[in-house]
Amino acid sequence: MLFGKAKILRSHGWQYIPDLKNVTLTEEFRGFPLLSDTDTKDDIERAAAICPTGAISTSPLTLDMGKCLFCGECARCAPRNIRFTNNYRLAATRREDLIVEVGQTEPKFDREAVRPEIAKYFGKALQLREVSAGGDASIEMELGATGNVNFDFGRYGVGFTASPRHADGLVLTGPISRNMAEALDICYHAIAEPKIVVVCGSEAISGGLYAESPAVERSFITKYKVDLWLPGAPTHPLCFIDGITRLREKR
Amino acid sequence: MELYLKTNNTASAVALADIPQVDYEALYADLAERMNDSRYHVAHYFATEVEAGLRFYLLLLDDTSAEVLITSFQPDYYSEEGLSSLTALHPAFHPFEREMHELYGIHFNHHPWLKPLRFPHDRRDKNSTMDSYPFYSIEGDELHEVNVGPIHAGIIEPGAFRFICNGEQVLHLEIALGYQHRGVESEMVRNQNRLRQTLIAESIAGDSAIAHTTAYAELIEKLAEYKPDMDLARERVVAIELERIAMHIADTGALATDIGFQLYQVACEALRTMTINTTQAWCGNRFGKSLIRPLGSNHPLTAEKIELIRRNVKEIRRRYNEVRCDILEAPTLLARFEQCGLVPTHEMQRIGGVGMAARSSNLLRDIRATHPSGYYATELHHTPITKRDCDVMSRLATRLDEVLQSADYIEQILADYHPTDNIAKPDYAAPLRGEALSFALVEGWRGEICHVALTDSCGNITKYKVKDPSVHNWLALAIAVRSEGISDFPINNKSFNLSYCGHDL
Ligand code: SF4
Numbered sequence: 001m002l003f004g005k006a007k008i009l010r011s012h013g014w015q016y017i018p019d020l021k022n023v024t025l026t027e028e029f030r031g032f033p034l035l036s037d038t039d040t041k042d043d044i045e046r047a048a049a050i051c052p053t054g055a056i057s058t059s060p061l062t063l064d065m066g067k068c069l070f071c072g073e074c075a076r077c078a079p080r081n082i083r084f085t086n087n088y089r090l091a092a093t094r095r096e097d098l099i100v101e102v103g104q105t106e107p108k109f110d111r112e113a114v115r116p117e118i119a120k121y122f123g124k125a126l127q128l129r130e131v132s133a134g135g136d137a138s139i140e141m142e143l144g145a146t147g148n149v150n151f152d153f154g155r156y157g158v159g160f161t162a163s164p165r166h167a168d169g170l171v172l173t174g175p176i177s178r179n180m181a182e183a184l185d186i187c188y189h190a191i192a193e194p195k196i197v198v199v200c201g202s203e204a205i206s207g208g209l210y211a212e213s214p215a216v217e218r219s220f221i222t223k224y225k226v227d228l229w230l231p232g233a234p235t236h237p238l239c240f241i242d243g244i245t246r247l248r249e250k251r
Numbered sequence: 252m253e254l255y256l257k258t259n260n261t262a263s264a265v266a267l268a269d270i271p272q273v274d275y276e277a278l279y280a281d282l283a284e285r286m287n288d289s290r291y292h293v294a295h296y297f298a299t300e301v302e303a304g305l306r307f308y309l310l311l312l313d314d315t316s317a318e319v320l321i322t323s324f325q326p327d328y329y330s331e332e333g334l335s336s337l338t339a340l341h342p343a344f345h346p347f348e349r350e351m352h353e354l355y356g357i358h359f360n361h362h363p364w365l366k367p368l369r370f371p372h373d374r375r376d377k378n379s380t381m382d383s384y385p386f387y388s389i390e391g392d393e394l395h396e397v398n399v400g401p402i403h404a405g406i407i408e409p410g411a412f413r414f415i416c417n418g419e420q421v422l423h424l425e426i427a428l429g430y431q432h433r434g435v436e437s438e439m440v441r442n443q444n445r446l447r448q449t450l451i452a453e454s455i456a457g458d459s460a461i462a463h464t465t466a467y468a469e470l471i472e473k474l475a476e477y478k479p480d481m482d483l484a485r486e487r488v489v490a491i492e493l494e495r496i497a498m499h500i501a502d503t504g505a506l507a508t509d510i511g512f513q514l515y516q517v518a519c520e521a522l523r524t525m526t527i528n529t530t531q532a533w534c535g536n537r538f539g540k541s542l543i544r545p546l547g548s549n550h551p552l553t554a555e556k557i558e559l560i561r562r563n564v565k566e567i568r569r570r571y572n573e574v575r576c577d578i579l580e581a582p583t584l585l586a587r588f589e590q591c592g593l594v595p596t597h598e599m600q601r602i603g604g605v606g607m608a609a610r611s612s613n614l615l616r617d618i619r620a621t622h623p624s625g626y627y628a629t630e631l632h633h634t635p636i637t638k639r640d641c642d643v644m645s646r647l648a649t650r651l652d653e654v655l656q657s658a659d660y661i662e663q664i665l666a667d668y669h670p671t672d673n674i675a676k677p678d679y680a681a682p683l684r685g686e687a688l689s690f691a692l693v694e695g696w697r698g699e700i701c702h703v704a705l706t707d708s709c710g711n712i713t714k715y716k717v718k719d720p721s722v723h724n725w726l727a728l729a730i731a732v733r734s735e736g737i738s739d740f741p742i743n744n745k746s747f748n749l750s751y752c753g754h755d756l
Contacts, residue, residue: 004577008518011570015521026528028535050679052447071541073446076549076676130406134433136752137408138457138538141501144406148520162404177755179370179381180409180430183401209451212441215372215434233540234457 015149020156020241025086029236030070032087033063035102036080043078050077053208065090065107066098066205069233088236091243092229098205109246117194118227119250122168125157126248128198129167129191131184134216135174139201139234143171146237153241164188169196169227175203175210178217188224196227198244201235208233254281255311255320260622264473264689265321267705270308275324278309279335286341289600290315292616294692294701296347298355299714304328305355310690310703314621321688333358336365343603346722353379369755370429373437384427386413393417397737401430408751419736424729431755439715445471445545445679448712452702453540456719456753458501461494462695463717463753464543466702469624469691471545474683474706479546482673484625485664486552489560490530490542492657495696496564497526499650499657500571502748503578506647509741510587518574522567529563532556544677551674557665568658575651588644592731592743595641602730603723606698607653608747610637611645612727618694631660643731646746683710697721697750719753 017023025031038044041058048056051074055067061081063074075082090107092098097108132140146153147160161167164187176184188197199221202208210216230243254277256270285291294310304325311320326334336359337344348359349368356375359365367374370381381401388396394417401409409430415423439451452467453460465487472479479487504519527537534542534550542550552560578584594604599612609616617635619627627633636652638645683706690703698720705714728747732740 004573004580005514008514008570008573008577011573012518012521015517015524026532026535028532030535030541050444050446052444052450069450069540070536071446071450072535072549131402132406132408132431134431134752135408136454136457136460137750138460138540140406140408141458142537145520145524148524149517150521150524160406174431175433177431177433178372179432179755180401182381183409183430187402203454209438209447209454210433213372213434213438215432215437233454233536234538236537 016152017150020151020153020238021245023238025088025236025238027086029086029088030072030084032085032090032107033065033068033075033100034083034085034105035061035063035100037061037102038080044081047074047077047082050074053202053206053211061102063100064098064206065100065231066095066202066229067208068231069202069208088239089242090231090239091246093227093247095205095226095229098229098231111251114247114251115227116251118196119248121194122196123248123250126169126244127159127161127167128169128171129164129187130160130171130173131187133172133174133180133184134177134210135201135203139173139232142234142237143173143200143240146240151237151241156245158244164190165192167191167195169198171198171200172204172220173200175207175213175216176218176220178215181217181220184220188220196247197224198228198230199226200230200240202231202233205229205231254278255322257318257320259317259319260618260624260692261628262473263476264684264687267686267688270321270323270688273322273324275326275334278322278324279337282337283340286343289614292603292605293343293347294319294699295690295703295716295718296344297703297716298351298357299705301325305357307351308688308703310701312622312692314615317622319622319690333360335360336362338362338364342601342726343723345726367429369432371432372434381429384411386427387415387423387425389415389422394422410751414737414740416737419738421732421735421737421740424732426725426729428725428751428754431752433755435756436715436717440712443711449544455717455756456750457538458498459494459695459697459700459719459750459753461490461539461543462693462700465491466691466693466700468543468545469693470689470702470704471683473691474687474689474704474710475546475681476684477546477681479625480673481626481630482551482670483548483675485630485668486548486674487543488626488631489552489661489664490539491693491695492660493526493530493560494539495657496567496654497523497530498696498748499654500526502745503574503647503650505745505748506588506643506742507584509745510584512581512584515574515578518570522571525563525567529560532559546678546681547675549677552668552670554670557668557670561662561665564658564661568655571654575655578647578651585644587742588642588647589640590642591739592643592735592746593641594727594731598730599641599727602726604727605723606694606720607649607696608646608698608724608727610635611649612641613637613639616699618692618699622692624692626664631664643742643746683712685710695720697748698724717756719750721749721754724749725754
């Protein structure tokens with residue numbers, strides 16, 4: 001018995017990522033897109049037409065990461081116009097900053113838009129209440145993974161809590177199904193001020209594939225102040241960790 | 252007259268005109284008898300609007316002959332009489348009849364449990380809302396109710412659970428779902444953009460993205476009269492078995508978490524990370540989103556990737572087996588899991604249980620063996636793993652063995668695989684057969700996934716129906732916790748790990 005456990009321990013060794021700020025993901029990962037203009041617009045128009053969430057505008061060329069599901073199909077239609085890099089640091093503090101323009105080389109993270117009290121109150125510890133409202137479970141699993149043995153975000157005092165009464169903020173996932181809208185609202189109000197709101201995943205940010213579905217009810221997004229937008233389908237744990245870390249940094 | 256059209260999971264789509272349109276009473280009489288035989292179970296049963304009212308389609312699986320039996324009927328729309336409920340005889344029909352009742356107001360006479368299924372946006376009775384779900388109640392001074400949800404303690408999806416307890420003992424659990432309803436089936440037919448449909452399939456249940464998208468792709472390929480070449484079929488099997496490994500490991504860890512067994516928990520977390528990072532190195536997404544596409548692939552395997560997958564899977568298998576061997580000898584764990592959460596075989600069959608939960612109750616339901624398609628049908632002859640004890644431990648033990656089996660399959664499939672450039676790019680515009688019904692059956696890690704689509708005369712998809720195994724298996728969870736201590740609910744819940752979003756659609 002003990003021998004078996006020792007074997008498991010030895011096989012696994014150390015699993016945690018020592019420096020969460022310096023991780024490079026596989027080249028295959030589709031993160032921040034680089035956009036370039038071309039003389040002819042044919043390719044990019046085909047890409048815009050096939051994009052399932054209407055994330056691409058052609059004139060001028062932009063790509064809205066808040067709508068994008070990172071399927072990569074547009075980059076196959078228009079390889080000269082769109083190229084996905086493995087940069088997972090996609091967090092934005094303002095919704096409009098998720099719209100990527102031609103020539104932009106880095107995601108925009110506007111520090112000015114961060115409320116100063118966030119660093120003051122939540123700089124040392126931050127407990128979050130996650131609410132899934134139509135999320136497809138992959139994103140919920142990724143948020144769960146942020147606390148696992150590899151990422152261990154808990155080492156920076158960030159974790160998820162069961163009761164909204166114990167929480168400093170709310171993390172929303174999913175396109176906000178109508179049947180969950182009320183419970184989400186109640187949960188928001190159950191969290192004491194000051195609190196933060198994190199909208200996690202492209203489906204939550206824009207509704208994604210369900211943006212026009214009669215089964216979603218998205219007024220939450222406009223009703224309350226959102227502090228952090230995290231694109232992805234699902235959002236990679238490192239994107240979440242990076243975004244939350246920068247949100248809490250002292251200016 | 253023949254009651255059913257007989258086809259199978261590898262044949263192409265069937266013409267709507269070839270599907271018998273039968274008399275409901277005759278069908279009812281046949282099913283009343285036929286469904287007593289465990290070789291049959293219902294894969295899908297739904298209604299769709301046609302000009303003169305509603306047409307009902309039923310897909311029945313014969314697990315012995317690998318046949319799929321399809322039939323339909325069209326009752327008089329203006330008749331107020333309703334239909335005799337099949338659920339009253341065979342509870343396996345309950346979600347289907349409830350859904351049709353909820354959507355179209357069809358009355359199923361003598362249905363014992365004609366309650367809302369998921370409160371879809373297009374339900375018939377708009378006064379029926381999430382808040383007014385008619386929970387079962389029992390009167391008694393000794394009893395109390397425990398309400399859980401819709402928001403749960405962890406980072407999981409929402410659903411409302413109501414327990415009726417006598418002291419700590421659960422007398423009854425009722426599960427009300429629908430919170431995750433976002434309109435999957437209606438969005439599927441909003442337009443004919445097949446990339447969009449593929450992505451919707453990926454979002455039916457994110458933890459089964461590969462399995463659900465495989466079902467979509469196979470369904471489309473049947474309509475397009477396209478036979479995937481062997482390499483494509485082979486790579487899809489590698490993908491789906493990787494998904495199975497990842498989720499079975501995740502659930503092993505989750506079960507360990509719930510009894511405070513930290514060593515297995517962290518070992519499984521690390522192993523799951525390694526598995527999904529392998530998928531990510533293959534296609535760029537940890538859940539295999541973007542990996543499965545209709546009529547081709549954007550991520551054909553290369554020699555380097557094959558090497559990487561083989562190496563990682565071998566290591567995962569080795570380390571998981573150490574955990575597995577230790578679990579099987581851990582008295583504190585066995586004491587909690589054995590003889591807890593029983594769902595006897597006959598009960599599992601009656602309610603229509605599928606997948607690994609059914610196999611853990613010694614009921615052989617495994618599409619890979621009974622209705623194989625693609626690579627499973629021709630090259631890989633799958634031997635299902637079943638367990639006899641019908642308890643939480645059985646459901647864990649099935650996982651323990653299936654991880655090793657899937658790892659062995661992947662090694663076997665990739666060992667002599669030298670990819671050529673055969674695999675086509677995906678095709679989102681291939682013409683589809685008109686006036687046809689196409690279905691696909693896929694064994695995801697939870698169990699049987701069934702997608703069905705109907706096309707109009709132009710080959711446009713006008714109806715799309717999805718069935719996640721959870722639709723059947725939620726009832727199994729409710730049965731499992733009866734007479735258990737309420738504190739054993741979490742381990743029972745994890746032992747099934749059912750999908751909310753796959754159910755609510
Ligand atoms: S990668 Fe994003 S922008 Fe491109 S087609 Fe897919 S969803 Fe649209």
